[in-house]
Amino acid sequence: MERPLVVGVDGSEPGLLAVDWAADEAVRQGLPLRIVHASLWERYEADALEETPGAGADLVTEHDLAEGILAQASDRARRRASTLDIGTDLVPQDAVSALLREAAHATAVVTGSRGRGPIRELLLGSVSLSLSARAPCPVVVVRGSLRNRDVANGRVVLGVGGPATGPAAARFAFREAAVRHSVLEVVRVWHRPAHRAAGHPLLRGEPAHHLEEEAWTLVDDALRAMGEPDVSSRPDVRRVVTEGSVRQVLLARSAAADLLVVGARRRHGRLGPQLGVVGHTMLHHADCPVAVVPHQD
Missing domain, CATH: 3.40.50.12370 (Rossmann fold)
Structure with missing residues (x-):
């Protein structure tokens, strides 16, 4: 059943x-x-x-x-x-x-x-x-504006947040986009560190280059977690990697989305609420409905 x-x-x-x-x-x-x-x-x-x-x-x-x-x-x-x-x-x-x-x-x-x-x-x-x-x-x-609740924008946004996203959030976002016949945007935001500690591997080479490469890798990992063949080459799936503030980027994209999907880690043995800063912000301020999908460590 x-x-x-x-x-x-x-x-x-x-x-x-x-x-x-x-x-x-x-x-x-x-x-x-x-x-x-x-x-x-x-x-x-x-x-x-x-x-x-x-x-x-x-x-x-x-x-x-x-x-x-x-x-x-x-x-x-x-x-x-x-x-x-x-x-x-x-x-x-x-x-x-x-x-x-x-x-x-x-x-x-x-x-x-x-x-x-x-x-x-x-x-x-x-x-x-x-x-x-x-x-x-x-x-x-x-939540969000009337337009984003009742008028289809044709877009579902998945915020990729490293391990917190989890394969469950990726699969959920893919299914939502599929049943809506919508574009799926898989978004990862990165930012430059304010300081680089001595001995940090980012001292070798341009730090922005390494961070951007890592962001693309996380997006590709999320695509693989969807369990669909050739998903990365589908025209209705878009990979978005950008520099900036995670919260500002996702909030801006929520203004033209039908659904924003974020992950939340559920750490085994840990009691009490478990919701990340990004998820908390989206729930308070996103301009479209927000789906929080748990991932069990």
């Missing part, structure tokens, strides 16, 4: 935009869509419903609100893709715990960039950030 594409909803506008993106993606990938809303009402309020006389009406309304969020999201996905296999679930957990549990059995998890409540003014919601840093499957945070 194929693993579903999971989208988390909370009734917010960013959450509904994530439903739109997830419905389109499920159709492209031929996957079932699972819509999840996390609510703690059952855990903390069901007992109160039994113990508090006269409290039933308010508590049932809270449950109705949760069910209404799911129904709204499901109806929206159905209008977007009438033949899509859609399932819904109301999970009695906090949002991060619920979606991390879902991630263990999902093709990918999709969220909006911001949520409801006091965190709505932040650039990135805490749920999206926690999932991106901890989930065992790819996490897509739907």
Whole structure:
């Protein structure tokens, strides 16, 4: 049985935009869509419903609100893709715990960039950030301009970051470009060191030359990791190596992309969130949806 594409909803506008993106993606990938809303009402309020006389009406309304969020999201996905296999679930957990549990059995998890409540003014919601840093499957945070969400630019960008990228991110980006019939840009950014230490191998020869060569090698490694024959010679795959700031280059390219893919290392035995500086910046500021694909060391 194929693993579903999971989208988390909370009734917010960013959450509904994530439903739109997830419905389109499920159709492209031929996957079932699972819509999840996390609510703690059952855990903390069901007992109160039994113990508090006269409290039933308010508590049932809270449950109705949760069910209404799911129904709204499901109806929206159905209008977007009438033949899509859609399932819904109301999970009695906090949002991060619920979606991390879902991630263990999902093709990918999709969220909006911001949520409801006091965190709505932040650039990135805490749920999206926690999932991106901890989930065992790819996490897509739907953000960016309206054009980059609903109008195809015909471009998927893969940011190559050395070992952090991993073969999983390369394969994910290739599949995304293929199902979208889009160009795949494989981008590696390098920069000159501010200082060269004595005895450093870059002292032999021009340092820029060595660094640029290393960047091309990393791009070629990412292409090989895609597992497709002759991928480097395909006209819809472009190798981009440039000097500059990684974050500035990728942010600039996100303005004309449908999806930006970055890797995140999951170091074995290490607890807590594991998300690099580049991934963190893209999630906060990219002008298109961002996919964070984990790579286990």
